Amino acid sequence: MEQFRGVGDKATLVKITVLRGNNLRGNKAESILNYVRAEFNGIVLGDSHKLDAAVDQGVDYNFTCSFECSDAAHTLDDMAHKPVILTVIEVLPKEKKQKEEKTAVIGQAIVDLLPLLHDVTVCVPEPLLSGVQLSDSNLLKVTVETAYSVPEVWNPVSGSGPLSSYVAALQVPLTAEKEQVLMFSNGLLKVGGESEPMGRPRKWPLGPLLAPGAQFIPGASMEGEPIEMEDGDLTSIEDRDFRKEAETNKKRVSWDTERRCFLDADGAGEDETQLSFHGVAYVDMAPLLYPGARRVRGAYRLYPFYDSDLLVKVKVASTTAIQGFFRIWCCWGLPSGSGLRHCISMYADSRTYIIIEIALEKSLVPKRSPEELAKRVMELIPPRAPLPRRPAGAERAVQEYQAQIASVAGQVLEQYQQLFGPAFLPGEKPLDPTSQEQRKTKLLGELNYSGKYFAFKEQIKYSVVRIVREKMLRTEAFSDPEQLQAFLSQLYVFLVDEMHVALNKTLSVDAQETQPRPLVDCAQLIHFAKEAQLNGDYQLAAEYYQEQLTRDRSDPAHWFDYGVLYMLTADYQKAEECFHYAVSMEQTHLPSLLMCGILAEMGGRLEEAETFFEGATCVDPANVVAWTLFALAQELLCPGGGLSSSYHLALARLQLLRAEYGSAESSLKEALNDNVWALFGHIHHLTGEFGKAQECYERTLDFVTDATDTHPIYLRLGSIYLQEGEFQRAKTTYLRACKSSPSCLTWLGLGIACYRLGELTEAEDALTEANILNNGNAEVWGYLSLVCLQVSSPVHRNRIHKTLNLQKEAVLREIKALQDHVGFGNPCF
Numbered sequence: 001m002e003q004f005r006g007v008g009d010k011a012t013l014v015k016i017t018v019l020r021g022n023n024l025r026g027n028k029a030e031s032i033l034n035y036v037r038a039e040f041n042g043i044v045l046g047d048s049h050k051l052d053a054a055v056d057q058g059v060d061y062n063f064t065c066s067f068e069c070s071d072a073a074h075t076l077d078d079m080a081h082k083p084v085i086l087t088v089i090e091v092l093p094k095e096k097k098q099k100e101e102k103t104a105v106i107g108q109a110i111v112d113l114l115p116l117l118h119d120v121t122v123c124v125p126e127p128l129l130s131g132v133q134l135s136d137s138n139l140l141k142v143t144v145e146t147a148y149s150v151p152e153v154w155n156p157v158s159g160s161g162p163l164s165s166y167v168a169a170l171q172v173p174l175t176a177e178k179e180q181v182l183m184f185s186n187g188l189l190k191v192g193g194e195s196e197p198m199g200r201p202r203k204w205p206l207g208p209l210l211a212p213g214a215q216f217i218p219g220a221s222m223e224g225e226p227i228e229m230e231d232g233d234l235t236s237i238e239d240r241d242f243r244k245e246a247e248t249n250k251k252r253v254s255w256d257t258e259r260r261c262f263l264d265a266d267g268a269g270e271d272e273t274q275l276s277f278h279g280v281a282y283v284d285m286a287p288l289l290y291p292g293a294r295r296v297r298g299a300y301r302l303y304p305f306y307d308s309d310l311l312v313k314v315k316v317a318s319t320t321a322i323q324g325f326f327r328i329w330c331c332w333g334l335p336s337g338s339g340l341r342h343c344i345s346m347y348a349d350s351r352t353y354i355i356i357e358i359a360l361e362k363s364l365v366p367k368r369s370p371e372e373l374a375k376r377v378m379e380l381i382p383p384r385a386p387l388p389r390r391p392a393g394a395e396r397a398v399q400e401y402q403a404q405i406a407s408v409a410g411q412v413l414e415q416y417q418q419l420f421g422p423a424f425l426p427g428e429k430p431l432d433p434t435s436q437e438q439r440k441t442k443l444l445g446e447l448n449y450s451g452k453y454f455a456f457k458e459q460i461k462y463s464v465v466r467i468v469r470e471k472m473l474r475t476e477a478f479s480d481p482e483q484l485q486a487f488l489s490q491l492y493v494f495l496v497d498e499m500h501v502a503l504n505k506t507l508s509v510d511a512q513e514t515q516p517r518p519l520v521d522c523a524q525l526i527h528f529a530k531e532a533q534l535n536g537d538y539q540l541a542a543e544y545y546q547e548q549l550t551r552d553r554s555d556p557a558h559w560f561d562y563g564v565l566y567m568l569t570a571d572y573q574k575a576e577e578c579f580h581y582a583v584s585m586e587q588t589h590l591p592s593l594l595m596c597g598i599l600a601e602m603g604g605r606l607e608e609a610e611t612f613f614e615g616a617t618c619v620d621p622a623n624v625v626a627w628t629l630f631a632l633a634q635e636l637l638c639p640g641g642g643l644s645s646s647y648h649l650a651l652a653r654l655q656l657l658r659a660e661y662g663s664a665e666s667s668l669k670e671a672l673n674d675n676v677w678a679l680f681g682h683i684h685h686l687t688g689e690f691g692k693a694q695e696c697y698e699r700t701l702d703f704v705t706d707a708t709d710t711h712p713i714y715l716r717l718g719s720i721y722l723q724e725g726e727f728q729r730a731k732t733t734y735l736r737a738c739k740s741s742p743s744c745l746t747w748l749g750l751g752i753a754c755y756r757l758g759e760l761t762e763a764e765d766a767l768t769e770a771n772i773l774n775n776g777n778a779e780v781w782g783y784l785s786l787v788c789l790q791v792s793s794p795v796h797r798n799r800i801h802k803t804l805n806l807q808k809e810a811v812l813r814e815i816k817a818l819q820d821h822v823g824f825g826n827p828c829f
């Protein structure tokens with residue numbers, strides 16, 4: 001790999017030539033004395049000569065200036081996101097007693113230098129990048145659009161109030177050694193009332209350096225997309241009304257700024273720099289690791305900034321091969337003077353979110369072409385030549401039967417001709433019925449007398465037995481006479497049909513005029529096999545599938561069906577052999593490709609799994625299952641090899657459901673993810689380690705900003721607090737549960753906590769809510785009885801006699817003791 005120029009290497013000279021200006025118009029005079037000033041990267045490159053130009057006429061400047069592009073100054077990254085600014089300046093006529101020259105800006109022109117990184121022959125004497133360097137590098141574009149539903153304390157500053165500034169920032173690696181914080185400053189606070197227009201232009205990140213109108217990037221605009229197509233947060237159906245309201249009527253801060261970064265081939269470094277901003281939004285960059293993906297865009301929630309959260313995010317990113325700018329965090333400050341404690345809650349209360357787009361010029365993981373994938377699948381499973389069709393099983397039995405019939409018919413015909421002469425003479429009239437019957441009787445008598453009739457019968461009987469076994473799939477005796485009779489009738493029809501075929505062939509009659517009627521066709525076999533499979537009779541299903549394969553081994557669908565049967569019996573090795581055989585018969589057989597991918601992943605052959613899934617998406621680009629499996633594979637598997645954090649987390653959940661607590665704990669240690677603390681808590685709770693469970697649950701609720709499935713966390717943590725006698729903390733926890741996802745158990749827990757705190761009115765209200773949600777919960781009635789006994793009013797005494805099936809002895813003893821104490825209620829309760 002070619003390295004980029006170091007500081008000591010020769011720099012490349014970039015020349016800018018301004019040829020002509022047209023349609024210039026100054027302030028007053030008919031003739032305009034003017035010149036052009038060129039600036040780049042905050043440095044004035046030079047001024048042209050001062051020239052006179054008539055109003056609305058052109059002027060030839062022929063002005064050339066230059067700068068050197070190197071690692072020391074004016075870097076490739078500078079050229080990627082900073083334009084050359086050309087300012088046309090008018091020299092105003094001097095007034096009386098005026099000593100210094102006065103000037104006025106007529107206008108500005110912006111020159112985007114990005115094409116120099118692609119088409120290097122236009123403006124530089126030698127390429128800025130070699131072909132290899134250009135191929136290995138990438139261009140990152142980060143666009144910060146608008147933050148919606150910002151906190152109410154963000155108000156326009158007026159008078160002598162503190163200065164407010166709205167800045168977004170993120171950190172990216174430019175090379176393996178150098179990183180840079182990208183700043184998006186000068187956010188504009190708007191009060192809302194209308195939607196931001198689609199197609200609005202994107203701005204340069206230079207802010208006040210540019211004249212009005214020159215701040216927009218030519219040809220770059222904001223292009224929205226449906227919410228369901230976005231990445232990020234707030235994409236569910238439940239969020240859409242809120243999004244519509246926020247993006248129309250609520251206060252927002254708008255940047256609409258695009259920042260470009262030039263990244264070399266090693267731009268994926270690590271850094272532990274911490275940013276001391278108050279708000280943070282986490283952008284999941286994993287979708288950019290999908291083959292062919294080049295863009296993520298979405299709404300991302302703004303959370304209070306915690307060092308602990310950021311460290312967890314960075315650690316997760318570094319262990320899942322999501323390095324460098326893949327662990328981007330976007331942070332922005334509060335208005336000056338705002339306190340940290342105040343900002344912790346205001347983002348959650350306002351549900352603030354920001355629209356961010358991150359795009360790459362080239363995908364990080366190139367998408368393989370359909371031809372390349374087909375070649376790779378062919379290497380994994382070489383195609384087989386079509387098998388010659390050979391009779392087997394039932395087909396062979398039918399052929400043997402027909403051969404026996406033909407043989408017997410030939411011998412009978414020979415016997416007939418010995419008795420009566422030629423059977424069929426051209427032009428001879430057919431025999432009358434009486435003569436036919438006489439000849440038939442004489443022929444049968446001769447066959448019986450000679451013993452040939454018995455020999456012929458035995459000869460055919462063996463073939464019939466094989467047909468019954470192979471063709472009609474009967475190996476056991478009938479227990480029902482009616483079934484036996486129906487079977488014999490069916491068999492008789494079949495044998496007669498096949499006999500006609502054999503006799504027609506023997507007598508040189510066109511056999512195509514008489515077609516056999518097979519008793520069990522392929523579709524019936526599949527139906528019988530699947531029916532047996534559903535009934536759990538896998539042995540019978542296997543017999544059907546084997547018969548199916550004996551008829552046609554070249555149909556991939558037959559092998560796929562057989563493989564599915566092996567999957568049901570957990571014989572994964574044989575299942576994989578069947579699916580591989582199906583793909584060898586037909587390289588584009590979609591169901592078999594998907595199953596090959598699943599079994600490859602189960603066997604730890606991750607690269608093979610990815611190939612099969614990606615190949616399936618090329619076979620049928622509209623297939624949802626293929627894309628879903630491919631996406632899951634990308635999510636669960638690290639692109640650099642090995643298993644991702646998401647994989648270990650999913651495995652831990654499965655092991656937890658199987659009560660494999662030791663294995664689940666080991667998997668969680670490999671899955672550095674926010675949700676591991678909740679799962680660790682569940683493991684400790686289920687194994688009776690309530691102190692450790694409490695620590696894990698508290699950590700999840702206090703520090704994990706986007707914890708999922710908090711309902712069981714609240715219930716179990718509240719239960720632990722009740723056991724420990726921490727009733728106030730239990731009350732607070734159950735209150736949070738009732739707000740987020742109320743249920744009978746959350747209201748019951750709140751009622752118990754209030755009862756223990758002596759807050760009887762609140763306890764009764766909570767228990768009544770629990771009773772409304774489930775009036776059959778005995779524990780709810782038990783605690784309602786305790787409340788009634790404490791209140792001791794005649795209205796409440798009637799509730800004590802509610803029939804209960806309470807199994808908690810402690811509560812029953814408490815009820816009985818309180819009944820004895822107050823002197824009413826059922827002592828035998």
